[in-house]
Amino acid sequence: MVAASAELRSAPLAVRYFGQDMVIYRGQSGRVMLMDAYCPHMGTHLAHGSSSYIVRDGMQIEGDSIRCPYHGWRFGPDGKCDDIPYSPAPIPKAACIRTWPVVERAGCVFVWYDPEGGEPDYDLPSFAEWDDPRWVNWTIDPLGELPCHPVEIIDNIGDKAHLEPIHGSIDMQRFENVFDAHVVWQHLRAGHRTLAGREGEYMVNDTSYTGPGILQSWMAGEYPSIMLFCHTPVDEGCVKLWHGLTVKSAEAVASAETIAAVRPYQEASCAALSQDIQIWRHKRACLNPMVVQGDGPFGKVRIWYRQFFNPRARAGEYQMRVKGATVTRGYRRGPLDQRGSGMTTATLFDPIRLGDLELANRIVMAPMTRSRAGDGDVPTELMMEYYRQRAGAGLIITEGTQPSASGKGYIRTPGIHSEAQIAGWRRVTDAVHAEGGQIVLQIMHCGRVGSLLNKAPGTETIAPSAIRAKGEIVTDKGMIPFDEPRAIELSEIPKLIEEFAQAARNAIAAGFDGVELHCTSGYLPAQFLSSGSNRRTDDYGGSAANRIRFAAETIEAMVAAVGEGRVGFRICPGNPFNDIWDDNPTETYGALLERLSSLNLAYCHLIDVANPQLDSLVLVRRKWRGNLILNEGLTRALAEQLLAKGVASAFSFGRPFIANPDLPFRLKSNAALAQFDASTLYTPGPRGYIDYSMIEQTKG
The missing domain is CATH 2.102.10.10 (Rieske [2Fe-2S] iron-sulphur domain)
Known part of the structure; x- marks a missing residue:
């Protein structure tokens, strides 16, 4: 406007x-x-x-x-x-x-502004009520200029948490966002002390942004109304604002008396909007919101917004990443002046919610490669039994699973890209769920860490740059050097990211409760993140901001595919495994965590190992504002100590789960832990895989 x-x-x-x-x-x-x-x-x-x-x-x-x-x-x-x-x-x-x-439409003048000179590729709203005699047309209130970036205004469409302190929206029954091409919706049912002041009265409204600056909010009630709010950039960090309200009368043609009576409604609507404007006017710029569970999908809103201020050819890319519905859940802790200390009295055996994942306890089974997949990389009956035995974990994170045939690195690892693989995993998830467990799939593209001897014919080994990793990999012909990878072309990256998104969809189709992206151990996302393996000179290489793009955009695509509450990611900053080196992992992973913090993901899964370059736990606690699963070298005593201090939400155990399928029971009863047989970690067959006993079975 x-x-x-x-x-x-x-x-x-x-x-x-x-x-x-x-x-x-x-x-x-x-x-x-x-x-x-x-x-x-x-x-x-x-x-x-x-x-x-x-x-x-x-x-x-x-x-x-x-x-x-x-x-x-x-x-x-x-x-x-x-x-x-x-x-x-x-x-x-x-x-x-x-x-x-x-x-010129509905008392307003709108411009199609495109520096590229293109024709409009979407329509203005019709404002059909403007010509309906039952509706009292709005009078536009010019609200002047506001020193604020428009994206921080648009944040409100996904901001659930501000509604109670700013508008008195208590007893919220619904808060949902739907992203559809150039339009984003907010569906709300809640109290509203400014616009629905009577006790027990609820405001039901459906609000949409068409493009980056035209908001309409349809409000139900005794007198249905539509609020118009437009904002247009003046300069960088400055916008101009307008407001209007049209109200439906009970008459076939609104009378002069009704028209006069509507003005106080418009003033009340403007007053409600002014509550937000007062905050926007005096806040500092916020490029990276410190998002916590219950805030709303700020990350998705900002991804959606990018389509309007990037080359038009990329609009579909941003739309694809966020398309669909997002329901923001949260809880009320009580009056706003009651705040916790950061300490907790919870134990490892208490339930917890991580995004959309409901864990019966805080003991997580870490992902571990076990090399038991069958022909076609299909999960086997052995794998079904292996995971079923360990369903007592609050959450199982599976072994790394390739999103495509080319993403395979190791021998006998499972995939999630064929119908047979999806069906095989469905048997696994059904078995885990039958035992009351929760299970997420770890998606792992090995990139340059692989050998064509382990892959299907017609595949290849790819990486951000054509740099061979130092080291060897096991194959049916013995240990051989890693392949020389082909550098990924810039034009291939959107399709590669879509492989991960489709893998996430396939995982949900297979019955998984969520997905985890493997971003460490020298595999493809880590190869993009690390300066030693990423020598690209395009938008995905060079600076830390560029090198984090592949991992961040992949996670954003997975979020768009299955929802933010079902997506987690695993990192180990500075981990040199598989010949990975980054000159400044503090800068790289700090930038990644800041970007991902806006997405309200299920969790960050940190492998906390000693590293001379940085203290990764300190970095994550400073930069990450979501749920944290902590891993590496844990005992019950150490995990409970860290839990009491509020360091992490849950704790993952890897090697202890191999020989102790009933690990949560053993930890709770302080029973001795069995030791695993290292010689059978990656060998085919049941030995050293599903033949470890459980205490309950032994006592029986």
Whole structure:
């Protein structure tokens, strides 16, 4: 929006949008024109010259054309100069002013602003109620300029947590966002002390953004109404605001009395909006919100917003990442002045919720490669029994599973990219769920850590850069060096990211409760993250901000595919395994954690190992604001000590689960732990896999 219709007269109005000075005026035909402000002759501003006799004599607007107040050059609706009153010479071709396409609708003037010069690729809202005689049309309230970036205004469409302290929205029954191409919706049912002040009264509304700056909110009630809120960038960090409210009367044609009575409703609507504006006006810029569970999908909203301020060719990419519905859940801790200390009295054996995952206890089975998949990388009956035996864990995270045939690295590892694999995993998840367990699939693309001898024919080994990893890998022919990888082309990256998103969808189809992206141990996401293995010079290499893009965009795509509450990720900053080196893991993983903190993911899974470059636990606690699963070298005593201090939400155990399928029971009863047979870790067959006994069975 660039103006209210009521603002426009025959005189040009000086405006500024998108960092450019412009003029807007209504021609004698009634048509509205918007063009750049300066005459190309000598740079005169077309709307500042009230002392000129061209203006004083009413000659500035001729038809739908406008004259410069300084020398009288005339510019038509197309922006081309068509008259220089004092010169008989041909008019220079360069004597033109850029014009902008505008549409006047529902008492507002809107511009299609595209620096690339493209035609509109979506429609304005119809504002159908404007022509309905039962509705009282809004009067536009100009709210002036606001020193705020528009993305921080748009954050509100996904901001559940502000509704109670700002608007008194207690007893919230519904908060859902739906992302659909250029439109994002918010569906809300809750109390609202500003607009629904009576006790027990609820406000039910459906709010949408069309494009980056046109909000409509349909509010049900005794008098249904629609709020309009528009904001348009003036300069970087500054926007101009407008508000309106249309109300449906009970009459076939709204009477004069009804029209007069509607004004207080519009004032109340404006007052509710002003509660937010007061906050926006005085807050500092927030590029990376410190998001916690219950806030709302800020990350998705900001990804959706990017489609409007990036090359149009990328719009579909951003839309794909967020498409679908997101329900924000949370809980009330009580009055707002009651806050916890950070300490907790919970134990390892108490339940906890991580995103959409409901854990019966806080003991997590860590992912471990066991190399028992069958032909076609299909999960076997042995694997079903292996995971069923360990369903007493609060959460099982499976062994690394390749999202595609080329993503395979090791021998006999399972996949999640074929119908047979999905069916095989379904037998596993059914068995775990029958025992009351929860299970998520770890998605692992090995990248350059692999051998074609372990892969299906027609596949390849790929990496961010064509740099062979030092080391060897086991194959049916013995140990051989890692393959020389092919560098991934920039044009291939969107399709590669989609492989992970499809793997996440396949996992949910197979019955998994969620998915985890493997971002460490030298595999593909870690290869992109690390300066030693990523020598790219495009948008996915070089700076830390670029090197985190692949991992971040992959997780964002997985979120769009299955929902943020079902997605976690695993990291180990500075881990040198599989010949990985990063010059500054503190900077790299700090940037990654800050970006991912806005997504409200289920958890971050940290392998906390000693490293001379950094203290990874300190880094994660400083940069990550979501649930944390902590791993590496834990005992019951240490885990409980860390839990009491609020260091992590849950704790994962790897090797102890191999020989102790009933590990949670053993930890709770302080029973001795059996030791595993290292010689059978990766060998086919049941030995050292499903033949470890349980205490209950032994006692029986």
